Amino acid sequence: MNWLAAKIYDPFMEGLEEACLRQWRGELLSEAVGRVLEVGAGTGANVPFYPETVEEVVLTEPHGVLREKLKGKVPEGGPFVVSEERIETLAMEEGSVDTVVLTLVLCSVADPAGALGRLFRVLKPGGRLIFLEHVASERPGRHRVQRWVEPVWKVCAGNCHLTRQSEERIGEAGFEMEWIKRESMRKALPFIRPSIRGIARRPGSVSENNQKSS
Numbered sequence: 240m241n242w243l244a245a246k247i248y249d250p251f252m253e254g255l256e257e258a259c260l261r262q263w264r265g266e267l268l269s270e271a272v273g274r275v276l277e278v279g280a281g282t283g284a285n286v287p288f289y290p291e292t293v294e295e296v297v298l299t300e301p302h303g304v305l306r307e308k309l310k311g312k313v314p315e316g317g318p319f320v321v322s323e324e325r326i327e328t329l330a331m332e333e334g335s336v337d338t339v340v341l342t343l344v345l346c347s348v349a350d351p352a353g354a355l356g357r358l359f360r361v362l363k364p365g366g367r368l369i370f371l372e373h374v375a376s377e378r379p380g381r382h383r384v385q386r387w388v389e390p391v392w393k394v395c396a397g398n399c400h401l402t403r404q405s406e407e408r409i410g411e412a413g414f415e416m417e418w419i420k421r422e423s424m425r426k427a428l429p430f431i432r433p434s435i436r437g438i439a440r441r442p443g444s445v446s447e448n449n450q451k452s453s
């Protein structure tokens with residue numbers, strides 16, 4: 240994301256946050272438990288919605304301008320730790336995290352399949368991926384528009400792709416879908432509106448986890 244896009248990210252998103260995203264973030268984040276990893280945390284739009292019961296929330300944000308804004312939103316003395324790691328170079332141990340949070344990130348990573356594979360591995364068996372992503376439209380006319388706009392949009396908006404099939408990529412990475420909802424993001428530009436949100440699980444169970452650690 241270029242410097243200007245990062246600077247205007249919050250005001251650009253405000254109408255959309257108010258129309259639907261804030262409510263969706265609140266519903267999704269209420270499911271976060273234990274040790275949490277949020278990748279590409281941006282300016283910290285999810286921070287107010289973490290339940291008080293979480294043990295630790297590692298917020299990674301590689302972009303310097305966004306990370307400074309994120310640090311400003313993180314309350315002192317809370318469970319939050321801010322890091323500059325990219326998904327590609329995550330140093331977290333395999334099977335060490337209870338919840339991974341990914342909101343509006345798969346659109347802009349260079350290799351979504353590789354990223355999801357890495358996130359799958361850092362989750363404990365039975366751990367959950369909370370996701371919210373804008374995706375390719377199922378309507379042929381809108382999909383065509385997304386394909387036309389995408390080359391220019393990617394350059395202006397930090398490699399943000401409009402035609403990603405993120406539901407398929409999540410399944411291919413080995414996750415089991417607990418639930419998924421497809422809904423239009425009201426107040427977004429028409430080519431960004433198609434979205435998915437939900438929770439997917441790394442197969443396995445918490446008891447399997449406990450046996451490994453005992």
Ligand SMILES: C[S@@+](CC[C@H](N)C(=O)[O-])C[C@H]1O[C@@H](n2cnc3c(N)ncnc32)[C@H](O)[C@@H]1O
Binds near residue numbers: 279299302326327344
């Ligand atoms: C559209 S913003 C979304 C920010 C925030 N998650 C939200 O919901 O508002 C996309 C974010 O993904 C981050 N990102 C892009 N590629 C990444 C990568 N390879 N590793 C980690 N974060 C990445 C960007 O720095 C940016 O913060």
